Amino acid sequence: xxxxxxxxxxxxxxxxxxxxxxxxxxxxxxxxxxxxxxxxxxxxxxxxxxxxxxxxxxxxxxxxxxxxxxxxxxxxxxxxxxxxxxxxxxxxxxxxxxxxxxxxxxxxxxxxxxxxxxxxxxxxxxxxxxxxxxxxxxxxxxxxxxxxxxxxxxxxxxxxxxxxxxxxxxxxxxxxxxxxxxxxxxxxxxxxxxxxxxxxxxxxxxxxxxxxxxxxxxxxxxxxxxxxxxxxxxxxxxxxxxxxxxxxxxxxxxxxxxxxxxxxxxxxxxxxxxxxxxxxxxxxxxxxxxxxxxxxxxxxxxxxxxxxxxxxxxxxxxxxxxxxxxxxxxxxxxxxxxxxxx
Numbered sequence: 001x002x003x004x005x006x007x008x009x010x011x012x013x014x015x016x017x018x019x020x021x022x023x024x025x026x027x028x029x030x031x032x033x034x035x036x037x038x039x040x041x042x043x044x045x046x047x048x049x050x051x052x053x054x055x056x057x058x059x060x061x062x063x064x065x066x067x068x069x070x071x072x073x074x075x076x077x078x079x080x081x082x083x084x085x086x087x088x089x090x091x092x093x094x095x096x097x098x099x100x101x102x103x104x105x106x107x108x109x110x111x112x113x114x115x116x117x118x119x120x121x122x123x124x125x126x127x128x129x130x131x132x133x134x135x136x137x138x139x140x141x142x143x144x145x146x147x148x149x150x151x152x153x154x155x156x157x158x159x160x161x162x163x164x165x166x167x168x169x170x171x172x173x174x175x176x177x178x179x180x181x182x183x184x185x186x187x188x189x190x191x192x193x194x195x196x197x198x199x200x201x202x203x204x205x206x207x208x209x210x211x212x213x214x215x216x217x218x219x220x221x222x223x224x225x226x227x228x229x230x231x232x233x234x235x236x237x238x239x240x241x242x243x244x245x246x247x248x249x250x251x252x253x254x255x256x257x258x259x260x261x262x263x264x265x266x267x268x269x270x271x272x273x274x275x276x277x278x279x280x281x282x283x284x285x286x287x288x289x290x291x292x293x294x295x296x297x298x299x300x301x302x303x304x305x306x307x308x309x310x311x312x313x314x315x316x317x318x319x320x321x322x323x324x325x326x327x328x329x330x331x332x333x334x335x336x337x338x339x340x341x342x
Contacts, residue, residue, distance in 0.1 A: 002040040002044070004041075004044070005074070007038070007041045008070040008074060009070075009074060010037035010038065011037070011038060011067055011070055012067060012070050013027055013137075014057075015059065016137040016138070019057070020034045020035060020038075020057065026138075048062070049066060050063050089280060090280065091279075091281040091285075092121035092122055093279070094122075094123045094124070095122065095124045095141045095142070095281055095282065096125045096140045096141050097126050097140065097142050097143065097285070098133040098135070098144070099127070099144045100128070100130050100144065101130050102224040102243070103144060103146065103268070104128040104144075105128065105224075105225070106241075106243045106244050106246070108144065109126060111293060114292070115284070115288040122284070127140070130195070132145075135154065135271070141285075142271065142282065142285065142286070143271050144159065144268065145269050145271060146162045146268050147162075149269055153273075154271040154273060155272055155274050156270070157286065157290060157294075158269055158295055159268040159269060159270055159289070159290075159293050160293055160295060161265035161267060161268060162241060162265060162267075163241065164241060164242070164262055164265075165240065165256050165259075165262065166256065166257050166258045166259075167231060167240075167245055167254040167256045167257065168231060168234075168254065168255060169232055169233065172235070172236065176188060179237070182204045182258065185213070185258075188214075188237050189218060189236030190239075191217055191221075191230055191236045191237065192214070192217035192221075192227075193220070193227060193239075194222045195222050204258070213239050224240050224244045225244075228248065231245075270286065270289050270290070272286065
């Protein structure tokens, strides 16, 4: 007798992953074993679920309907398996959380460490990825998303906005001056992120004109920490999330520029499936994230005089008295959660 539930899980994985090979990798099976599970279901049902050729496969109408039924059955099984845990008041068990890479490294990971210290019976698997994850299909309890939401049927709790900052090291400004407008960036060394800046995902607001971060760069990387370190060493200007540069802005290792032209902030949400009787471990985690990174936890803006550049700008302009007032990103950075490690 075949394992009917396991075969249902494999069928759903094939639908989510898009291929037998991808489902096999996700489930740590061989493609041949994935095929045997599907064939066992087809024999049991007496119908074809997936039409297969050597190059592609396509779910039949019966297969699509049965796959949706399998999702509901598996969700009910998971619900039944957690019945004992739901009756416990103390949070315990494992949480699987999906978070974008930079936000996870510099903001959420420290919150998770504090959360685990308060709840010793809980374990957390923090999955860092800039790809959208299927919460139910991939077994995640919750996820944090930046930007427009595409999560129908999920509960969405707003968090702090995701802001971008342009910054450079004092040593860089001593050599090259500060840019005063977005157009000045063409005459500066600009460090580039090879993924999102290539796709022009963040644009400056210069009046009615939308301008992108310069494409050409002497140093390009696909990881925010590499660009942050290069900027601190004075290699060039960097545009990164404020949370990534928070400690360096607060310590004066970096200084924000072009604040009036920064790209509009994006919404951030914590999403999770609706549940009439939420597990204590998930409820405690949601409360911890909202307390540490929710909109109410963000420092309130403080009005300030605009600071003038401390070095000769790349575009000549009348000099003003230099102000020692910290920029608003630096002010917020001083109150941001401490980063765990480098």
